[in-house]
Amino acid sequence: MATIKDVAKAAGVSVATVSRVVNHSPQVSQSALDAVTAAMKKLNYRPNAAARALVNQTTNYVGIVVNDASDPFFGMLITAVDKVIRQFDKQLLIGCGYHNANDERRALEFLINSGCESIILHAKGLSDQEIRDYCQRVRGLVIINRSVDGIEERCVSLDNYHGAFIATTHLIKQGHRQIACVASDQDIEDTHERIRGYSDALTQHGIALTQNYIESGTPTAEGGSTAMMNLLSKSLEITAVVAYNDYMAAGVFETLEENGLNVPENISVVGFDDALIAQFVRPRLTTVRYPIAIMAQHAAQLALALPSQNSTEITTSFTPTLVLRNSTATL
Template sequence: HNPEDERQALELLINSRCDAIVIHSKGLSDEELISYAQEVKGMVLINRHIPELAERCISLDNRKGAFLATEYLIRHGHRKIACIASSHDIEDTDERLQGYQAALKEHGIELSKSYIEYGEPNSDGGEVAMTNLLTKSLEITGVVAYNDYMAAGALAALDQNGINVPSKVSMVGFDDGLIARFVHPSLTTIRYPIV
């Protein structure tokens, strides 16, 4: 999500006279993307919503997805649910945290912010975040992960610490990425509807 890398890639495509461009940008500002959209009439944004370009935006309801993931754990009897979030300062992170917190609130569950841990949105980040949660000696029975890669890393940390999944801790990922099919135990995940 480096703005300069995104800008260079986009300008390369524009200079190559592409008629249409599909962009997944988290680094560029809304203003920059609006400017590019004026230049490229066939530009579409995925996983981002800019009101001025609403008709060109295809995005997921991150808040609802995280709400559903958290509620899934609650409906399976969990009350001590941690959240492993991305350390990237992007709207996906905020929206998924809002969904997690909204589900807890709707079900009358109050947890301190110490149940939230941040990391890079990859397996290493998930492993570090889960390890940090474990060092806090919190009672945790469920974990909502920002994405399936972070969930895979968290599963590795739990395994390294002798904590059985799912009998001691249940895990829910997000995105239904390819990795979700290969981790053990199998991962419950919120499916990101990419066709």
């Protein structure tokens, strides 16, 4: 395998000149650039990215930390970021944090040590203070789906409270008063804010329900199915359900069908996220749109702009909207 010394010898220049060519330095004459480029092609020389990172303290990599890359929601996030950074000839490195502080920390350290100066972070395990500390280390660190006090300008977030509030209010306006909540069992801000939005909507409309109307499960179709089964086993009067996300809502559909209940004739259901599954379940799911793709694009643009301190007008706070389909009905 050819080395940088081999390229320098073949091109008749110094190793320092080859290094400047590899790192796109403007301080290289055209003749030297042509000679080095020809020598690299002839010798099939490929610069060592890790070595360049050690020298330059940066690479052409952009990092992203998500909960679970296999989750379609985070797949959309990753794809949207990749589309932005490819326009700048950047490559994406991905780490998974699984909503666990140790895993999130490990993924972040890997990306930092790999030379990423722009990183999009989706973290629910790390404390606010630790995230602020990381922002001191990484100039291009941007947090998505979370707002951290003191670094709000680096956070691209969604109003989860408002999303659950408008979902519940929609059902109330249709005449529903016995509205159950199928929540996530994850101890994260999204869960708490969506439950709070649901509860406040009920309270503001004079509806008093016990905690029995809230059941939690994993934020999957299986979790939604189990949570709905638990609700039905309590023999509660339920006319509508607000689900943590669309996959849990799909699980609710399954359990209701297995128990001879039709959506929306017997029970209305509202989801959250507006994932692809919302358009393919039957009836098509009324849901709250989480604009994750555009949020991810904004986060990527901000992460790329911060290291060079380029001024940029990028939206950092987003409001969810209700998408009306066929899974709710007026009482």
